[in-house]
Amino acid sequence: MSEALCGEVMGGDRAKALDAVRQLLGLSNCTITETYDHYLASARKIFGMDVAIIASVKDGTFTPLRMLSSRPLPIQAGRALALETTFSVEAIRTGHAISCPHVAHDPVLRLHPIYTDTKLESYMGAPIRIGEEIIGTFSLLDPAPRDYPFAPESMALLELLAETLGRAIERDRLEAERREADKERTAAIAFFQTAFANAPIGITLVDLDGKFLRANPAACRLFGYSEEELQARDFQSLTYPDDLSLDLEHLAKMKAGLISEYEMDKRYVRPDGTIVWAQLNVALVRNEDGSPRCFISQIHDITAERTMIQELDHKRTQLEEANQKLTQLASLDPLTGTLNRRALRQRLDQEMARANAEGTPLAFIMVDVDDFKPYNDRYGHLAGDVALKEVAQCMRAASRADDAVCRFGGEEFLLLLPQTPQAEARKVAERVRESIATSTALPERVTVSAGVHVYTPSEKGLPIDRLIAQADAALYEAKRNGKNRVEMM
DSSP, rough: OHHHHHHHHGGGGGHHHHHHHHHHTTTSSSSHHHHHHHHHHHHHHTTTTTTEEEEEEETEEEEEEEEEEEEEEOTTTTTOOEGSTTTTHHHHHSSSSSEESOGGTTTTGGGSSSHHHHHHOOOEEEEEEETTEEEEOOOOEEEEEOOOOOOOOHHHHHHHHHHHHHHHHHHHHHHHHHHHHHHHHHHHHHHHHHHHSSSOEEEEETTTTSSSSEEEHHHHHHHHHHHOOOOSSSSSHHHHHHHHHHHHHHHHEEEEOSSSEEEEEEEEEESSEEEEEEEEEEEEEEEETEEEEEEEEEEEEEEHHHHHHHHHHHHHHHHHHHHHHHHHHBBBBBOOOOOHHHHHHHHHHHHHHHHHTTTTTEEEEEEETTHHHHHHHHOHHHHOOOOHHHHHHHHHHSOOOEEEEEHHHHHHEEEEETTHHHHHHHHHHHHHHHHHOOSSSSOOOEEEEEEEEEEEGGGGOHHHHHHHHHHHHHHHHHHHHHHSSSEOO
């Protein structure tokens, strides 16, 4: 956060402003309503505005979800308004944060009914997005006008808060979708079990050539013929062509005495051309002398089951996709997209166990951005965030497929290299350093220093934190020896 921004928000108390933002970014285990309340309360303090509103926007309507104000307002949470009557319509039209220090002097905003009803003189608002879609707005208003326009840094901070709020809403929606998919899957399975437990079973008697001798009402309903019509036919004429050869093969084995019964899933063709799936169980009925007499068949209609399995597979795919996205969101640093500390700890445990089991080296590379604070002071907090994203991108591009990149804290990153000896680890570290130093994506050249420590099974028993500390010590040497360099420990 820049000094100009810190001077404007919260009376110049930079620490409190930063702490409020950090607390919002670190919210976890909160309901979405609790998250809304945290954002509203913090935004009022940060920007010194009396009224804070989080609203959904859809199909031309503006619906306040949560509000915080010290004074009564003519709008209520949950009560939809026409979007055109609110200030938020301007933020939606522009697609970015807007502000007005004195609404009475603004030729557009002063015409909105919301101003006529409330006389709220200062306003700032930003769209809330999920992906590319605008799903709501984050608005702050106050009855007192401002003497000066809102600073660009303030607007950037508001957009950042709206962006992180959008991510929180997305996570909440994904979790709701996962629960609903699981609920539907459970209900579908319960329905399947109940339906088939009570379904009638078709029974037929068929002579040795396949001609129907008898058929019960359930079988008649399944095949779409009356019993008399079936007795004029054989099962071969009703069987779906692709399933006939296997059925006849089983019957031949049964007549030869090789098997006593068989079961198969097969298809039948009804008179109207529709196909029905059935689970077929067939046994051979013998005469008293042991010679084959006829076949008795139990035919269970599983068409609904087959359809339901396809639907369940679709639901399972949706559930797996939602779980995968939730897992990804929970394991990544929201700014850089690298692993967060919790995910790194899990990966470290796995790689340490593998290194000890296989007797292979495991390299730690601690990377720190050189002179990051002066860069941040020159270009501002948001530009510093862009620089950290570029550093993370360069590290991913310069590392290998099995390597793990983690944001360790602030401008410090940790690169974990499985099965990597010292020489190769140094090559990777140098490649990372050079990739960042030669990047042209930032307003000025940014460099990093790196410290390398390679763990071998001879160090077995040392705490992981001790191994990281070794890499950190090497990083300190790189800083002390002039920066933009790699040192080994």
